[in-house]
Structures are given as C-alpha cells and as structure tokens.
Amino acid sequence: MDCIIFIVPMNPCPCGHFPDRSRCHCSEEQIRRYLGRISKPILDRIDICTEAAPVDFGELRGRGKAETSGQIRARVERVRRIQKERFAGRAIRFNSQMTVDDIRSFCRLEREEEDFFREVYQKKGLSARAYAKILKVARTVADLDGAAQIGHAHLCEAIGYRSLEEKYWQAPPAYHGAESTQYSGAESDSNGGDAL
Numbered sequence: 001m002d003c004i005i006f007i008v009p010m011n012p013c014p015c016g017h018f019p020d021r022s023r024c025h026c027s028e029e030q031i032r033r034y035l036g037r038i039s040k041p042i043l044d045r046i047d048i049c050t051e052a053a054p055v056d057f058g059e060l061r062g063r064g065k066a067e068t069s070g071q072i073r074a075r076v077e078r079v080r081r082i083q084k085e086r087f088a089g090r091a092i093r094f095n096s097q098m099t100v101d102d103i104r105s106f107c108r109l110e111r112e113e114e115d116f117f118r119e120v121y122q123k124k125g126l127s128a129r130a131y132a133k134i135l136k137v138a139r140t141v142a143d144l145d146g147a148a149q150i151g152h153a154h155l156c157e158a159i160g161y162r163s164l165e166e167k168y169w170q171a172p173p174a175y176h177g178a179e180s181t182q183y184s185g186a187e188s189d190s191n192g193g194d195a196l
C-alpha cells in the first residue's frame, strides 16, 4: 500500500502578514474569505497544521547548530523501522494507516493522559476524525522520542498540530487586533509566516 504525502503551504491572509496588524492591513472579510479557501472538511483531513516562523538573519548565518539532512533522514528511517516492526505481518506499514482497532491496540494512554485528552476533546469540540489523527500523530511523536508509551508531552505536541485550526479558522479575525491579548504570545513569532 503506497502512501502519498500531501503538503499544502499557504499564507494566513492575502498579504501574508496576518496576524501582525502593524503590517497586515487586509480587511476581516478578505482574511475570512482567504482562509475559507481551505474548508473545514479539508482541514479536518490534514494530519499536521503548523506555522513556519520567519527565519531571522542571525539564524541564517549561524553555523553548526542545525540538524543536517542526513541526521534527519536517519531519524526518519529509525522511526520507519519501529513502525515496520510494529505492523509486521499486517497490511499496513505506517502509523497514519492505523484503523480504529489498531489505534486501540497501539495508542493506549495512561489514565492521566486519557482524562486530559477527554477534556481537550470535549473543550475543543473535536471530531472523531481529529481524535484519531491526534492519536496517530502522538504515536509517531513518541516513536521519534524512542518511547514505547505515548506520554503527556507526545500527546500535547500532537494536539498542538491542530491548534492553528482554532487560531485561524474558528476565531474571528478581530480577535487578532492589537488590543487583543488572546494570542499575543504567538503573534510575534508568526509574523509573516506561512500557515499550515
């Protein structure tokens, strides 16, 4: 069974600077219409949504700190081996292909994480599809960490990959105005960055 990795890069508004209102002068209607090009059902089918923050000059000039492509490749191959062993003798190869039954078997949560996830699920009004995707992504995050059990940090990271949906698609653009404090921490990091 082959897998396709589908990547959808997009700006958060027509000018690309939202939610930095000192640079973005797009109207609320323009932003809403622009984001609306990705519908909720499509968004629901995307496993990971993340922001690409602008890279500052110092980071571009920095040497020796970033992981090399070779190191990243080795990390991915290690995780693929873990998944190959997990699904040995079965028709699937990757965490993303897990069925509901597989999720029950391979994405078990400890009591504390179960309670936490239940609360998040109810508070965020997640769909059954989002629930399954979060657990599959959490399984992969745990694999990357070399952990047999999905822990709190793994689960939180996976939930975080669905937070853009809430930030951009569910919150009215007015929330991101200069007077708002709701997302003030994230705004300075995401100025001009691509959403998704």
Ligand SMILES: [Zn+2]
Binding pocket: 013, 014, 015, 016, 017, 018, 023, 024, 025, 026
């Ligand atoms: Zn804009």
